[in-house]
Amino acid sequence: MVDCRLCETPIDLKHRLENDEEGATTDKGQYQRLVGKLIYLAHTRPDIAYAVSVVSQFMHNPKDSHLQAVYRLLRYLKFTHGKGILYTNRGNLNLECYTDADYVGALTDRRSTSGYCTLLGGNLVTWRNKK
């Protein structure tokens, strides 16, 4: 990963990640440790929340295609190291919530993804996405 090409987004625009039974196997332990650390990082980085939620769906049977997606995410993180949420005083304490849903986003099981983020006084405080 020393001289890798950097990425500007954490995940492909139209990624087709799903359970693939035929793909080349990969080291399960390594994959799980790697994604486990990314989940920890996602607590303070909403930008990778979606990508992490996608790659963590394959923890039980990771294949090479999934590992490539994780590497892509790592390339993004290298590009944006030091990024974080900056809280600033905007002079108000309005509570706002943005909600949206991706209807039947998952191709195989046709389940939807819902997500929301709440802003307190214009600052992001909580967010969540759930398949």
Add this chain to the structure above:
Amino acid sequence: MSRSSAEAEFRSMALGIYELLWMKIILEDLRIKWDEPMKLYCDKKSVIAIAHNPVQHDKTKHVEVDRHFIKEKLESGLICTSYVPTGEQLVDILIKGVQNHVFKNILDKLGMKDLFHPA
């Protein structure tokens, strides 16, 4: 599994309201008074219309629990829903892969910055 996109949208609206109610409790614990309605943004006009419609008909029967929950909170004046065009929707980066410029734009709006960058 959702049977309509409206159902999926209702689900995420309900989840958003849960979060707002939690935040309100935390603010009250911190003795911050907050009486104005909390804003809930949604990018689907039909869902807002259904939530506001006093007549609840059978066509939306399958989303009963979420719909009634949202309606109850709307009527009590705790929250108010507003429409946000898809271009200004901030949640997109949490539910799907987006293009480069959209991604950067949303991160700017969310206040994500390079913390070590000399301003």
